[in-house]
Amino acid sequence: MSVVTRFAPSPTGFLHIGGARTALFSYLYAKGRGGKYLLRIEDTDRERSTQAAVDAIFEGMAWLGLKSDFAEIYQTQRFPRYAEVIAQMLAAGTAYHCYCSKEELDQMRAEQQARKERPRYDGRWRPEAGKTLPPVPAGVQPVVRFRNPTEGKVVLNDLIKGEIVFDNGELDDLIIARGDGVPTYNFCVVVDDMDMGITHVIRGDDHVNNTPRQINILKALGATPPAYAHVSMILGADGAKLSKRHGALGVMEYRAMGFMPEALLNYLVRLGWSHGDQELFTREEMMAKFDFDHVSAAPARFDMEKAYWVNHQYLKTVDPAVVVPEFDWHLRRIGVDPATGPALTAVIEQQRERCRTLVEMAEKSKFFYAELDGYNEKDAAKHLNAESAALLAALAEALAALPEWTAPALHAGVNGFAEARGLGLGKVAQPIRVAVAGMAVSPPIDQTLFLLGRDRTLARLKAAVAHVQSKS
């Protein structure tokens, strides 16, 4: 049987990193087995669902490259189907109407909690042989409840957590349709997973306790339950739960921080999953090797340092052309027009060794494209003085005389210049850096000057000399 998995977020907030990992696991598991993966928007809560959140989900998924094999599915478009199934269950006696008001239910819960009991529906409207139901109150729109078995156990063979046994006696009759007829989550999920032929339900482990109920509904519907894999959640660096007000970030914020999508995926897949000692995976390797045997059941903390490291490794080894679109995006973001300087691939090649993120790369490469907006104060104080200004003035002349503007020619030129004066290369290179880049950090000096170009280099050397003179 071919594998079909799904990622089913509710559009009530942004797509956070835990959701992205769940989506990734679902995607990899299906794709690695020649199966299908689909995206389903669980928007039955009309109050809290927003279009902005839906957009954020699509945007995040697109950026990460986790493409659904089907058109997007919205639960709100499937109401007729849900109504049909509810009617069937009512007719079959596996569901029934309950006329309790919300107030009544609240009171029931409060009393149970006061008695230190687990809050649960007491079954007062549940039809039983020989039982007399209360009189139907006037003007109350009943909810529909699932008639959960009271005997026996539900055994869940979770792919990650192993066997989990639930006693049916612990479960109560959950509401599957509200008073206004709108079906509820646990019910919609079951119908959808059944209709869409989902073979593996991969989701956050906050759903473990819902699973026995869902299995019972599935069985009542005569369907075979899928396999389940409950993924533990991702914690913040301090071990606390990630939430909006505590460090949780939307997927697109990781883009803004300078991550490459593939690198983020690589970090995420290793968070909780392992394949021996391997740390770095291409997308194809992830697909081929991902499996639930090696997914940890314990929650994992998000370690930004390691995420940066993975990003750096990726930046260093991937074809620079792959980085270009993201790098372009980051440059424009800080007001740099990439058309005004050297080819991005060439810059990426020179910078990637020293940049963990694309934010860093953009910042450190800005000077290739935009005019200098002053010198770094510390660096200028250290490297730009009367002595080095004289050096720079002489060097400008020497470089202007070079027959060609290539990295090897510049290398020879600068080295020869230093040697002729009995100076170490550092004595010369550092002032040049500050003069042309505005700071004492840049790629090797020959590469820096080559990429900067002849005109800009000479102009900046002269400007630095003028700068020193103006200060004295």
Added chain:
RNA sequence: GCUCCUAUCGUCUAGAGGCCUAGGACGGAGCCCUCUCAAGGCUUAAACCCGGGUUCGAAUCCCGGUAGGAGCGCCA
């Protein structure tokens, strides 16, 4: 309160009873290399939650603690 889950270096993890003097990676420390920053190379510190069993032998199996977490909605 009840139900369920989890527990190896600071962090992510390897580990399926002897291969464990517990391995790798990030991060840390030190050294080397070096035109800056990096990168790279080498070295190093650092962990099996506690207590009982089972066994010739336990990080690995069982039980009990402890500590974290999730769930108990006409939310998803």
